[in-house]
Amino acid sequence: MIPTPHDLDPCPHGCGELVLWTITEHGRRMAVDAEPHELGNQAVFRTGPGGWRSRSLDGADAPRLAPWEHRYKPHVATCTAPRPAxxxxxxxxGGRPRPRRRAPARRPIWKAR
Structure with a gap:
Protein backbone atom coordinates (compact mmCIF):
# COMPACT_ATOMS: atom_id res chain seq x y z
CA MET A 1 0.00 0.00 0.00
CA ILE A 2 1.33 3.42 -0.93
CA PRO A 3 1.04 6.12 1.77
CA THR A 4 -1.38 8.99 1.35
CA PRO A 5 -0.26 12.65 1.58
CA HIS A 6 -1.73 12.64 5.11
CA ASP A 7 0.87 10.01 6.14
CA LEU A 8 3.88 11.99 4.90
CA ASP A 9 5.95 14.65 6.66
CA PRO A 10 8.79 16.89 5.43
CA CYS A 11 12.34 15.70 6.05
CA PRO A 12 13.49 16.75 9.55
CA HIS A 13 16.96 17.59 8.18
CA GLY A 14 15.62 20.11 5.67
CA CYS A 15 16.29 18.46 2.30
CA GLY A 16 12.71 19.24 1.21
CA GLU A 17 11.65 15.65 0.48
CA LEU A 18 8.63 13.97 2.03
CA VAL A 19 9.21 11.00 4.32
CA LEU A 20 7.09 8.28 5.85
CA TRP A 21 7.71 7.60 9.53
CA THR A 22 7.66 3.92 10.47
CA ILE A 23 8.22 1.92 13.64
CA THR A 24 10.97 -0.70 13.35
CA GLU A 25 10.98 -4.22 14.76
CA HIS A 26 12.85 -2.85 17.78
CA GLY A 27 10.31 -0.09 18.47
CA ARG A 28 12.37 2.80 17.05
CA ARG A 29 11.14 5.47 14.64
CA MET A 30 12.68 5.42 11.17
CA ALA A 31 12.02 7.68 8.20
CA VAL A 32 11.76 6.02 4.79
CA ASP A 33 11.36 7.68 1.40
CA ALA A 34 7.78 8.43 0.38
CA GLU A 35 7.84 6.19 -2.71
CA PRO A 36 8.55 2.44 -2.81
CA HIS A 37 11.88 1.51 -4.39
CA GLU A 38 12.76 -1.88 -5.89
CA LEU A 39 16.28 -1.73 -4.40
CA GLY A 40 15.11 -0.77 -0.91
CA ASN A 41 16.14 -2.85 2.07
CA GLN A 42 13.13 -2.11 4.31
CA ALA A 43 9.86 -4.02 4.17
CA VAL A 44 7.08 -1.56 5.06
CA PHE A 45 3.43 -2.31 5.75
CA ARG A 46 0.44 -0.48 7.20
CA THR A 47 -0.80 -1.60 10.62
CA GLY A 48 -3.91 0.56 10.75
CA PRO A 49 -5.01 4.15 10.27
CA GLY A 50 -1.80 6.18 10.34
CA GLY A 51 0.36 3.29 11.58
CA TRP A 52 3.31 2.00 9.57
CA ARG A 53 5.81 -0.72 10.50
CA SER A 54 9.15 -1.56 8.92
CA ARG A 55 11.62 -4.39 9.14
CA SER A 56 14.99 -5.02 7.59
CA LEU A 57 15.36 -7.29 4.59
CA ASP A 58 19.14 -7.55 5.12
CA GLY A 59 20.73 -10.59 6.68
CA ALA A 60 20.65 -14.29 5.99
CA ASP A 61 17.83 -14.97 8.45
CA ALA A 62 15.51 -12.15 7.27
CA PRO A 63 12.17 -13.44 5.96
CA ARG A 64 11.24 -12.75 2.37
CA LEU A 65 9.01 -9.85 1.37
CA ALA A 66 5.39 -10.70 2.22
CA PRO A 67 2.59 -9.96 -0.27
CA TRP A 68 1.27 -7.09 1.89
CA GLU A 69 4.71 -5.41 2.20
CA HIS A 70 6.53 -3.03 -0.14
CA ARG A 71 10.26 -2.26 -0.41
CA TYR A 72 11.35 1.20 0.69
CA LYS A 73 14.72 2.90 1.13
CA PRO A 74 15.64 4.48 4.49
CA HIS A 75 15.60 8.25 4.04
CA VAL A 76 18.98 8.61 5.71
CA ALA A 77 20.48 6.82 2.67
CA THR A 78 19.04 9.32 0.17
CA CYS A 79 18.83 12.59 2.14
CA THR A 80 20.76 15.42 0.46
CA ALA A 81 20.75 17.83 3.43
CA PRO A 82 24.19 18.41 4.97
CA ARG A 83 24.61 16.80 8.36
CA PRO A 84 25.42 19.14 11.25
CA ALA A 85 28.87 18.81 12.76
CA GLY A 94 37.83 20.24 22.74
CA GLY A 95 40.96 21.93 21.35
CA ARG A 96 44.41 20.76 20.36
CA PRO A 97 45.54 17.60 22.05
CA ARG A 98 48.20 18.07 24.70
CA PRO A 99 51.68 16.93 23.76
CA ARG A 100 52.59 13.60 25.28
CA ARG A 101 54.96 13.74 28.19
CA ARG A 102 57.92 11.44 28.17
CA ALA A 103 58.26 8.98 30.98
CA PRO A 104 61.10 9.76 33.38
CA ALA A 105 64.32 7.88 32.72
CA ARG A 106 64.75 4.77 34.81
CA ARG A 107 67.61 4.60 37.22
CA PRO A 108 69.61 1.43 37.31
CA ILE A 109 69.04 -0.69 40.38
CA TRP A 110 72.78 -1.39 40.71
CA LYS A 111 75.83 0.22 39.17
CA ALA A 112 78.36 -1.78 37.24
CA ARG A 113 81.88 -0.96 38.54
Whole structure:
Protein backbone atom coordinates (compact mmCIF):
# COMPACT_ATOMS: atom_id res chain seq x y z
CA MET A 1 0.00 0.00 0.00
CA ILE A 2 1.33 3.42 -0.93
CA PRO A 3 1.04 6.12 1.77
CA THR A 4 -1.38 8.99 1.35
CA PRO A 5 -0.26 12.65 1.58
CA HIS A 6 -1.73 12.64 5.11
CA ASP A 7 0.87 10.01 6.14
CA LEU A 8 3.88 11.99 4.90
CA ASP A 9 5.95 14.65 6.66
CA PRO A 10 8.79 16.89 5.43
CA CYS A 11 12.34 15.70 6.05
CA PRO A 12 13.49 16.75 9.55
CA HIS A 13 16.96 17.59 8.18
CA GLY A 14 15.62 20.11 5.67
CA CYS A 15 16.29 18.46 2.30
CA GLY A 16 12.71 19.24 1.21
CA GLU A 17 11.65 15.65 0.48
CA LEU A 18 8.63 13.97 2.03
CA VAL A 19 9.21 11.00 4.32
CA LEU A 20 7.09 8.28 5.85
CA TRP A 21 7.71 7.60 9.53
CA THR A 22 7.66 3.92 10.47
CA ILE A 23 8.22 1.92 13.64
CA THR A 24 10.97 -0.70 13.35
CA GLU A 25 10.98 -4.22 14.76
CA HIS A 26 12.85 -2.85 17.78
CA GLY A 27 10.31 -0.09 18.47
CA ARG A 28 12.37 2.80 17.05
CA ARG A 29 11.14 5.47 14.64
CA MET A 30 12.68 5.42 11.17
CA ALA A 31 12.02 7.68 8.20
CA VAL A 32 11.76 6.02 4.79
CA ASP A 33 11.36 7.68 1.40
CA ALA A 34 7.78 8.43 0.38
CA GLU A 35 7.84 6.19 -2.71
CA PRO A 36 8.55 2.44 -2.81
CA HIS A 37 11.88 1.51 -4.39
CA GLU A 38 12.76 -1.88 -5.89
CA LEU A 39 16.28 -1.73 -4.40
CA GLY A 40 15.11 -0.77 -0.91
CA ASN A 41 16.14 -2.85 2.07
CA GLN A 42 13.13 -2.11 4.31
CA ALA A 43 9.86 -4.02 4.17
CA VAL A 44 7.08 -1.56 5.06
CA PHE A 45 3.43 -2.31 5.75
CA ARG A 46 0.44 -0.48 7.20
CA THR A 47 -0.80 -1.60 10.62
CA GLY A 48 -3.91 0.56 10.75
CA PRO A 49 -5.01 4.15 10.27
CA GLY A 50 -1.80 6.18 10.34
CA GLY A 51 0.36 3.29 11.58
CA TRP A 52 3.31 2.00 9.57
CA ARG A 53 5.81 -0.72 10.50
CA SER A 54 9.15 -1.56 8.92
CA ARG A 55 11.62 -4.39 9.14
CA SER A 56 14.99 -5.02 7.59
CA LEU A 57 15.36 -7.29 4.59
CA ASP A 58 19.14 -7.55 5.12
CA GLY A 59 20.73 -10.59 6.68
CA ALA A 60 20.65 -14.29 5.99
CA ASP A 61 17.83 -14.97 8.45
CA ALA A 62 15.51 -12.15 7.27
CA PRO A 63 12.17 -13.44 5.96
CA ARG A 64 11.24 -12.75 2.37
CA LEU A 65 9.01 -9.85 1.37
CA ALA A 66 5.39 -10.70 2.22
CA PRO A 67 2.59 -9.96 -0.27
CA TRP A 68 1.27 -7.09 1.89
CA GLU A 69 4.71 -5.41 2.20
CA HIS A 70 6.53 -3.03 -0.14
CA ARG A 71 10.26 -2.26 -0.41
CA TYR A 72 11.35 1.20 0.69
CA LYS A 73 14.72 2.90 1.13
CA PRO A 74 15.64 4.48 4.49
CA HIS A 75 15.60 8.25 4.04
CA VAL A 76 18.98 8.61 5.71
CA ALA A 77 20.48 6.82 2.67
CA THR A 78 19.04 9.32 0.17
CA CYS A 79 18.83 12.59 2.14
CA THR A 80 20.76 15.42 0.46
CA ALA A 81 20.75 17.83 3.43
CA PRO A 82 24.19 18.41 4.97
CA ARG A 83 24.61 16.80 8.36
CA PRO A 84 25.42 19.14 11.25
CA ALA A 85 28.87 18.81 12.76
CA UNK A 86 29.00 16.98 16.05
CA UNK A 87 29.38 19.47 18.91
CA UNK A 88 32.42 19.20 21.15
CA UNK A 89 31.95 16.86 24.07
CA UNK A 90 32.19 18.82 27.33
CA UNK A 91 35.10 17.93 29.55
CA UNK A 92 37.31 16.47 26.83
CA UNK A 93 39.35 19.58 26.15
CA GLY A 94 37.83 20.24 22.74
CA GLY A 95 40.96 21.93 21.35
CA ARG A 96 44.41 20.76 20.36
CA PRO A 97 45.54 17.60 22.05
CA ARG A 98 48.20 18.07 24.70
CA PRO A 99 51.68 16.93 23.76
CA ARG A 100 52.59 13.60 25.28
CA ARG A 101 54.96 13.74 28.19
CA ARG A 102 57.92 11.44 28.17
CA ALA A 103 58.26 8.98 30.98
CA PRO A 104 61.10 9.76 33.38
CA ALA A 105 64.32 7.88 32.72
CA ARG A 106 64.75 4.77 34.81
CA ARG A 107 67.61 4.60 37.22
CA PRO A 108 69.61 1.43 37.31
CA ILE A 109 69.04 -0.69 40.38
CA TRP A 110 72.78 -1.39 40.71
CA LYS A 111 75.83 0.22 39.17
CA ALA A 112 78.36 -1.78 37.24
CA ARG A 113 81.88 -0.96 38.54
Missing amino acids: QPAIPGLG
